[in-house]
Amino acid sequence: MDEKKILTVILAIILIIPVGRKWYDFLAYRFFDIGFVSSSPLNFEKLSDTEIKIVGYNSDLDKDFKIPSKILILPNIYTVTCIGGRAFYRCKNLTSIKIPNSVTSIGDWAFYGCSELTSIEIPENVTSIGHNTFNRCSSLSNVKIPNSVKSIGYDAFYGCSSLTSIEISNSLTSIKDETFYGCNSLSSIDIPHNVTYIGEKAFYDCSNLTSIKIPYHVTRIKDQTFYGCSSLTNVEIPNTVSFIGNEVFYGCSSLTNIKIPYSVTYIGDRAFMRCQNLDVVIDNSWDKIGTGVDVFEGCKSVDYTKLPSSINDITRN
Template identity: 45%
Template structure:
């Protein structure tokens, strides 16, 4: 029996040790491991196997020549670079169209990444736990960003989502504490559950008219001061009394919700949105503070520079700031 087990182990050993079809050294001396895909006509970057890990600077080429055959590199396999803590930078060739699930999970030495226009999909957890990421450029070809794609990234301070993206998945920017700026394009229709949960650095958000659903806890644990909704026909969201509130309670109570002119009555009648204490038609124009109570011991002027004894309904200048009084 022991001899049979030993023989089986010897047969399986090459399969365990070799998790790739070929390995090819770049001109810079870095070895990249590949699998054949699409009936052997294309290549996919895969993990190394054994104790070896990708590290330093890695450039994924657009094509590879091996045994006199040249093939395009079209994808990065799931978990291909997962746990490669020594990886500091990656250049992705313009032939790559997909980045698999967990592709760069836990690569905390990675500080920046540029995703080329050729990429159409970013898999779930693709960059999860990449603590060191401070800059991400997403190419204009990306149409979907998978769940948890940037979960736990920090270092990440700002990101612009291209106009090609239609869905922001669940947990995509979950606990990106350092994120201070996010641009959501007018192509996005869905913002998933927990999408920006615990993004403490965010203070304002603009939601385009294309959005038709905002998931549970999407902006929870985020104390926003300004929410600009360009949605003409508001849909129901989970309100502040719900166990699945889309926004933080502090946001509902203290933020100003700017809505399109002529829609304020719709917002005040729609569940979730009507929970905002301060709803104003139009967009922010330098008005930094919104109040519905009078300020005592304040210096108050109207827009013509005439000093007032107390604020009036509408726009006032209080202590040098434009303030809307309701």
């Protein structure tokens, strides 16, 4: 008797039977009052009479794992719509995972510390990715975030040191604090034009990043956003930016020139410190700007005679 006939018989007589591993992707045989299923490597929690979310795993998963879209918990069939917080936390043998189209959200810390995970498919129906979701997935090499995703939490890709490329949803309006902190293999990224906010340390120590274009709707560049991006050679700052925070470009030693638009009214402490090859151009349409301390400390190539008088007394080493 084939698997389809077996399932038909089970549904017809509503038998509860033990299930072999090969059935785990659609069949579980016991549902507890607290909402978990057994006879599966996954743990589930009931969300409604038709929906269920993954909340954890109770045994080793296959290295290449496919999350089911439907779960049979007799007598009902549930749709998997959510990957809950910490669902695959530190699942270190996992190398790839496929998420079904039924999933609409991925929770906080969901794949934290999955250090062998190299690839993941995020389906088009996902609208939110929580904070720390892929934190310390140090083998993850490329990710495509579909346009359905409207929010990504802070630290989402923190420490993804093998990440070389990422496609970001055009629906995003913000990049949260430390989103790509320590992604030191990332060489390029296109920030969607709808983004209005880039958080502190968003690209901290992305030492392979070579160029960045800040979207037009961004008005403030937060503290340490590009700190330690030592391969950064090209930065485009739009004339909507009024504030450049502390240590924003600290240690960007490959940055040779940058144009600061007339809209900027303040540059924070050590904003360009140790950018030793930098020559800076400040728009001539204004001559007054507020600054913090040691803005151009260690910038040996800066021609201070070209700077407004208001910042002409900054440390020049």
